[in-house]
Amino acid sequence: MTRLTATAENQSLCTLSRDGSACSTAKYHEGAIAALAQARRALTAAEPGADPDDPIRAVRARWVGQAGAGTTGAAWRAYLEGGRDGLDILLAPAGTSTGPAAGTPPSATGPTAAGERAPGPASRVLVGSAAAGRLGGGRWPRRRVTATAVLTPALFAVLVAAGGGFPAAAPWTVLVALVAVAAAATLATYLPGPGKGRRPALGCSPCAAMAAMTVLAAAWFLQAAPHQPSMAAAALAAVGFGLLQRLTQTDASCAS
Structure with missing residues (x-):
């Protein structure tokens, strides 16, 4: 959310140029936000004691399946890639260094900066819940x-x-x-x-x-x-x- 706000410079995404690099970068972060919110909902609905990776993999499969028909253009590609990268970070083994994927817009940084450690399976549900609380306005003004x-x-x-x-x-x-x-x-x-x-x-x-x-x-x-x-x-x-x-x-x- 912080990177999206900084990229958009407090503008609505609707006002950004559909062809500009700023729009592609913002769409990358928007995709990460959307995918992580879906992952959180999937984790919340999962059976107690189930492997937390399973619902995340199911969400990622849906995002991978969206590539293709109807998703042409730089903005759509950036959006889908941001979502996949965000989910990949959740699925990465603990201690794995992560960063922006090769196909991200030049000025984009991934959902976590390069060199940061991905959360382990035990903390993944808590991380997802905290992120969704912020996305959903859990801390209201x-x-x-x-x-x-x-x-x-x-x-x-x-x-x-x-x-x-x-x-x-x-x-x-x-x-x-x-x-x-x-x-x-x-x-x-x-x-x-x-x-x-x-x-x-x-x-x-x-x-x-x-x-x-x-x-x-x-x-x-x-x-x-x-x-x-x-x-x-x-x-x-x-x-x-x-x-x-x-x-x-x-x-x-x-x-x-």
């Missing part, structure tokens, strides 16, 4: 935490009113409260992150706006069937999807 706390009561009141008001059964009320928290957190992600000035973190693709729309979708679900726990659960699923989408993209690069 105080302004976003504060915004979530401030918005939650207001959204709860609005959602309860949309869903038929009180009195209501306890399960429905609990679900609506969870919807309010998730919706508040989703809206809070649009606040700028550390060092981003005052410009809102709107993202650079249409999918970034979709997360905010899930808040409206949740209100629609609740008003469509007042006091129905099933519709409250649907509303929670909608805002949960939006929040997940924002957590995986906020302060990172846009999806490719």
Whole structure:
């Protein structure tokens, strides 16, 4: 993430030239970030006690399979190579020196600098979890935490009113409260992150706006069937999807 930010010079990847070396270098680091995030999710879903290399190899196989049709161009090649290099570092034996592969853009450095030691199998899950926490905004800026706390009561009141008001059964009320928290957190992600000035973190693709729309979708679900726990659960699923989408993209690069 640090190398991607430095390469992009705090610009959105959408504004970088598709033909420039800066774009290829940034895409290399973006690919590493995306591949490592996928590896972390695969490790989290793996059976306890399983070899951590197995899910990582499965992720790498998918990245290798993406090369070819529909992935032409310097930016795509750099993106895929960055992802493969990031996964190769996780799979490297402990103590192996790693660096950028031969095919990376001239100004790119690999996900770890040359001479650094790759993590061993025992620490790999912890490394993946820590990286994903940063990718997903695990350490939120105080302004976003504060915004979530401030918005939650207001959204709860609005959602309860949309869903038929009180009195209501306890399960429905609990679900609506969870919807309010998730919706508040989703809206809070649009606040700028550390060092981003005052410009809102709107993202650079249409999918970034979709997360905010899930808040409206949740209100629609609740008003469509007042006091129905099933519709409250649907509303929670909608805002949960939006929040997940924002957590995986906020302060990172846009999806490719």
